[in-house]
Amino acid sequence: MFELHPNLASGTRLLAQWELCQLRALPDPQLPWLVLVPQREGVLELFDLSPADQGRLIKEVNLAAQAIVQAFGPDKINLGALGNLTPQFHFHVIGRYKTDRGWPGPIWGVAATEDPAKADQILDQLTRHFLG
């Protein structure tokens, strides 16, 4: 049975249940940051998903990326699945800006100055977008 890793449960917020993935948002004061978690047990790497589920994953990653572009118009989309700290397979879809704190490097591991009001504003915008 699929069970969400505690790091993802505590660090991200559920936006939608898609066919394969839970679509979740990671609160960030600068960036729209989505995390897709395939609702399958014991998946650590891409190849632990069936070929059909891999097809579903890329479709859902694509939807998430298009949504970020429509809602936020960032300078670039960054995609990634690392899992070095949280082993349950999860796929990041992040809108990046040339003015953000990590540009042009990766954003993973680059701490933000806390600003809960800004983070809430981005989360609300994401929530509205996916609730339609």
Added chain:
Amino acid sequence: MFELHPNLASGTRLLAQWELCQLRALPDPQLPWLVLVPQREGVLELFDLSPADQGRLIKEVNLAAQAIVQAFGPDKINLGALGNLTPQFHFHVIGRYKTDRGWPGPIWGVAATEDPAKADQILDQLTRHFLG
């Protein structure tokens, strides 16, 4: 017509022509590092690929990840498509080790101490694997 971005042409080495992608290796003294470049013109983001090509991409990413696991047995596979510096869409498939210079953070942008002999050894092993 597809033309490889100069950064990818100079910074990576062609290993194979797959159905969608050029499979290329990025020389690194610590890590097996593959870069898949869809041979399509004008692709900057995932959604610039057709749905059929997105399906091909995820299959080829999966093949590359499995090959790294078989040939190198790393602790983790890291996947990513950033493009903040090189806009032509390309997808990284990297074998990570708990002992590598960037662990557990991302490896992009973490410079390695130069060691051409070690980098050549990994490239040779990758080449043998994909020609094998």
